[in-house]
Amino acid sequence: MPSLQSLRRKIAAFKNTQKITKAMKMVAAAKLKRSQDRILAARPYAHKMRGVLSNLSQRVNRTSHPLLQKREGKKIEILVVTSDRGLCGGFNGNIVRKSAEFIRQCEAQGLSVNLSLIGRKGRDYFRRRSWTIRQEWTGIFDKLSFEHALDIGGDLTENFVQGTFDELYVVYNEFKSAIQQRVIVEKLFPIDAAVEFGAAPAPEGSSLGGSYLYEPDEGELLSALVPKHFQIQTYRILLESAAAEHGARMAAMDGATRNAGQLIKKVTLYYNKTRQAAITKELMDIVGGAEALK
Amino acid sequence: MAGKILLEVVTPEKLLLSQEVDEVIAPGSEGEFGVLPGHCHLLSSLRIGELRYKSHEVWHYMSILWGYAEVTPAKVTVMAEIAEKAEDIDVGRAQQAVENAEQRLQAGGLPSEVREAEISLEKARLRKKIADRARKTGHA
Numbered sequence: 001m002p003s004l005q006s007l008r009r010k011i012a013a014f015k016n017t018q019k020i021t022k023a024m025k026m027v028a029a030a031k032l033k034r035s036q037d038r039i040l041a042a043r044p045y046a047h048k049m050r051g052v053l054s055n056l057s058q059r060v061n062r063t064s065h066p067l068l069q070k071r072e073g074k075k076i077e078i079l080v081v082t083s084d085r086g087l088c089g090g091f092n093g094n095i096v097r098k099s100a101e102f103i104r105q106c107e108a109q110g111l112s113v114n115l116s117l118i119g120r121k122g123r124d125y126f127r128r129r130s131w132t133i134r135q136e137w138t139g140i141f142d143k144l145s146f147e148h149a150l151d152i153g154g155d156l157t158e159n160f161v162q163g164t165f166d167e168l169y170v171v172y173n174e175f176k177s178a179i180q181q182r183v184i185v186e187k188l189f190p191i192d193a194a195v196e197f198g199a200a201p202a203p204e205g206s207s208l209g210g211s212y213l214y215e216p217d218e219g220e221l222l223s224a225l226v227p228k229h230f231q232i233q234t235y236r237i238l239l240e241s242a243a244a245e246h247g248a249r250m251a252a253m254d255g256a257t258r259n260a261g262q263l264i265k266k267v268t269l270y271y272n273k274t275r276q277a278a279i280t281k282e283l284m285d286i287v288g289g290a291e292a293l294k
Numbered sequence: 295m296a297g298k299i300l301l302e303v304v305t306p307e308k309l310l311l312s313q314e315v316d317e318v319i320a321p322g323s324e325g326e327f328g329v330l331p332g333h334c335h336l337l338s339s340l341r342i343g344e345l346r347y348k349s350h351e352v353w354h355y356m357s358i359l360w361g362y363a364e365v366t367p368a369k370v371t372v373m374a375e376i377a378e379k380a381e382d383i384d385v386g387r388a389q390q391a392v393e394n395a396e397q398r399l400q401a402g403g404l405p406s407e408v409r410e411a412e413i414s415l416e417k418a419r420l421r422k423k424i425a426d427r428a429r430k431t432g433h434a
Contacts, residue, residue: 044309048302048371052364056337146306215324215338224339225362232306 004278007271011264018260024087025253032178032246035144039175039239046236053229056222057191059212065222066161067230070190076111077134077165078103079156079188081172081237082122083245084141089252091173091181091245092121098183099171103131114165118152118238134164141242149235157230160189172237173244179251181244188233191226297331300369301347303356305377311356315349318370320363329365336365340374342416344424355380357424359417383425391418 002010057068080099082092099122103113117123117136126133135155140148156168168189173181214221301318303311318329321343327336340363345356361374395415402408 041308042306045304045306045373048304048373052337052362052371052373055364212335212337215322215327215336221337221339221362235306 002274004271004275007267007274011267011271014260014264014267018257018264021253021256021260025250025257028246028250028253032243032250035239035243035246036175036178039236039243042236042239046232049229049232053191053226056225060218060222065219065226067157067189067226068191068222071163071166073166074111075165075167076106076113077116077156077159077168078106078113079116079118079168079170079172080122080126081170081241082117082119082125083241084120084139085245085249086121087252088245088249089255091248091252092119092125094181094183095171095173096122096125098185100129102169102171102185116156118241134159140238141245144238144242146231146235149231149238152238153227153231153234156188156234157227165189170237172241173248175240175243175247178247181248186237188230191229297368299329299331299333301372302370303345303372303374303377305361305374310374310377310379313347313349315347316351317348319346320370320372321345321358322363329370332367333365334367336363338363338365340372342413342420344420345372345377355424355427357383357421359420378421378424380424380427383421385422385425388418388422388425392422394418 060068078099080095082095086092103115106113114132114134115126116134117126118138118140120138123133123136123138137148137152159165160168166189167187170186170188172184172186174184176182298314298316299318301311301313301315302309316330319326320329320338321341322338323341324338326343327338329336340358340361342359343357345358347354347356357376357378357380358372358374359376361372361377363373364371392415395411395418398411399408399415403411
């Protein structure tokens with residue numbers, strides 16, 4: 001039976017832990033609010049852009065712009081977006097598991113796979129595996145800005161044009177709600193007529209192939225629009241992941257705080273029982289002693 | 295008037311407008327263009343300028359700073375870098391910005407600085423103009 005003192009220490013330790021997890025939960029909630037506002041604001045623009053592009057990709061001559069090319073895909077690049085910090089429940093675990101599964105699928109089809117990693121947690125995991133890591137970015141989520149998207153998007157587009165890879169997929173956590181994230185595998189290159197988004201290219205797309213006006217001319221427009229699209233999409237993905245991370249952390253810390261509370265309750269009860277038992281025993285001793293003296 | 299056309303204006307910051315309107319006039323990079331319901335497909339880049347749309351016989355104004363517009367027979371999607379509704383523009387601040395930009399332009403400097411100043415002057419004048427117009431038409 002543990003001594004009363006050690007039980008007291010245990011309770012104090014649990015209370016400390018609970019304070020920390022509670023504080024982390026509060027911080028995550030504050031950050032979540034901010035990143036949630038950002039992603040919700042950025043989404044319409046990104047989705048519209050995507051709609052226009054996927055509409056466009058069905059119409060234009062794909063050879064007219066290097067970023068629209070469709071090559072026989074043998075080399076695949078997978079961009080895995082994880083967080084820099086842990087303590088956010090299954091956030092990173094889910095991503096990493098899904099990515100590994102996806103990589104194996106691709107390899108089974110005889111494709112060669114390279115990885116680009118965003119976030120320290122993903123890097124730490126994949127570094128210990130045999131897959132080749134082409135590029136990694138860490139520590140960007142603390143001060144996430146459009147510059148990062150420019151940087152990452154620029155690197156990816158450049159490598160696509162140079163032929164480093166033929167197809168690009170991205171695995172990331174989509175922000176569904178404060179307590180829900182969804183792991184998404186999305187194809188970024190080459191651009192396809194996307195159907196996965198609700199903002200579908202509408203039925204009037206039936207007039208495809210019909211005349212379409214471009215101002216200024218098609219080439220000029222595409223060379224401005226397409227890179228822009230990738231920057232925007234990259235930015236959106238980063239924002240999604242950031243918001244999802246804070247959501248996941250908040251939920252995880254909420255759970256941890258609750259569990260700590262339960263433990264405290266349990267140990268406190270045990271402590272009080274033990275204390276009572278000790279007191280009773282002492283009383284009995286005293287009573288026994290008094291009886292003996294009679 | 296046959297039918298309406300859905301006008302949507304988005305910026306990286308938010309969805310600014312999504313509304314059924316009668317007519318849209320947008321500042322295309324090759325000149326202004328008007329859109330009525332049933333317009334043919336068009337994809338255009340936009341320059342700094344004013345976007346007008348008519349709804350219930352009233353014209354509304356909006357400042358647009360670069361971007362793209364996709365036109366389909368039933369819908370106009372404007373993706374702008376920066377956009378502001380006339381009624382959201384603070385006239386005082388816009389006036390201030392015009393003066394600042396003018397000063398910077400006069401001060402001269404490196405060619406890149408001058409160009410920057412010219413652009414911000416154009417931006418500031420546009421915002422001022424649109425804000426003033428909104429005042430006059432009385433829905434400020």
